[in-house]
Amino acid sequence: MAFTSTPLTPRIGSEVRLDKAALLGGALASDIRELLVSRGVLVFRGLHLDDEELRTAARSLGDLRIGSAKRAADGKVLKEGEEGVLKVSLDPEVNPEYARYLFGNLLWHMDGTYEQVPPFATLFTPYCLSQEGGDTMFASTYAAYEDLPAEERERLGTLRVVHTMQAALFPAKRDCTPEEFAMWSSYPQRSHPLVWQHKSGRKSLVLSTSAAWVEGMHPAESHDLLQRLMAHATQEKYTYRHQWQLGDLAIWDNTGMMHRAMPFEAASKREFHRCTLNGEEAVTAPERAVETAA
Numbered sequence: 557m558a559f560t561s562t563p564l565t566p567r568i569g570s571e572v573r574l575d576k577a578a579l580l581g582g583a584l585a586s587d588i589r590e591l592l593v594s595r596g597v598l599v600f601r602g603l604h605l606d607d608e609e610l611r612t613a614a615r616s617l618g619d620l621r622i623g624s625a626k627r628a629a630d631g632k633v634l635k636e637g638e639e640g641v642l643k644v645s646l647d648p649e650v651n652p653e654y655a656r657y658l659f660g661n662l663l664w665h666m667d668g669t670y671e672q673v674p675p676f677a678t679l680f681t682p683y684c685l686s687q688e689g690g691d692t693m694f695a696s697t698y699a700a701y702e703d704l705p706a707e708e709r710e711r712l713g714t715l716r717v718v719h720t721m722q723a724a725l726f727p728a729k730r731d732c733t734p735e736e737f738a739m740w741s742s743y744p745q746r747s748h749p750l751v752w753q754h755k756s757g758r759k760s761l762v763l764s765t766s767a768a769w770v771e772g773m774h775p776a777e778s779h780d781l782l783q784r785l786m787a788h789a790t791q792e793k794y795t796y797r798h799q800w801q802l803g804d805l806a807i808w809d810n811t812g813m814m815h816r817a818m819p820f821e822a823a824s825k826r827e828f829h830r831c832t833l834n835g836e837e838a839v840t841a842p843e844r845a846v847e848t849a850a
């Protein structure tokens with residue numbers, strides 16, 4: 557393998573060392589993908605990718621998203637940035653349409669839980685850093701799942717969870733206007749299995765602040781279960797906190813990771829450019845163990 561990598565924590569994250577030409581050449585793409593799925597998040601230092609290079613790296617690893625599942629206030633489908641590069645900024649002058657959603661990034665989430673096939677991965681590189689705060693945290697829902705007791709894994713594997721935009725955004729903006737709340741509520745909901753059996757063979761919890769309720773469960777029990785699982789999955793041993801430097805690239809596997817931005821000043825001009833890779837498989841529940849007669 558023509559690159560080296562070092563674990564950032566025992567359970568999640570690796571730093572990868574390779575030069576820009578080797579990344580953009582694409583010959584290492586399948587090794588990088590394999591490492592991505594096994595470590596959840598990869599960070600590269602000192603790459604300083606421009607938008608075209610970011611697209612090239614993205615296309616080498618998967619299917620670059622051009623459209624978007626999100627809608628503007630007038631109901632029109634939003635574009636995922638310019639030819640697949642989205643500017644992630646709270647500044648409406650940088651990104652007038654997305655700024656209204658991005659405050660939700662401060663809470664633990666997976667991207668695209670409203671889609672039948674959630675995005676596979678994200679490539680993320682900073683263009684402007686906040687003076688304070690603004691780290692990004694990642695939590696492995698692969699590792700969190702693997703550590704649950706066997707009976708609980710079995711039981712969770714039978715459950716489905718409904719994901720909604722208002723569950724994702726309301727806790728981050730309790731002072732929303734009634735119009736905003738109505739807009740979030742009008743957004744399509746999506747039900748997914750709580751446990752994802754990936755084609756890779758790994759299993760993970762499909763958890764996110766967007767997880768609104770467990771289907772068929774009493775609301776109090778559902779609320780307590782989702783809160784408990786979120787607390788479990790975000791314990792320090794399952795997380796990695798990235799402190800950004802200009803020139804970094806992070807790639808995360810959105811199918812087995814949650815992530816969040818840590819607080820920063822809204823006026824800071826913090827800006828990242830991102831490419832999203834389309835999902836490659838719908839969330840699929842684990843196969844039930846074949847019941848054998850005792």
Ligand code: OGA
Pocket residue numbers: 644661667690691692693815816817818828830
């Ligand atoms: C995102 C996101 C986190 C951050 O772009 O989907 O959640 O640190 N970003 O900005």
Ligand code: MN
Pocket residue numbers: 661665666667815
């Ligand atoms: Mn996100």
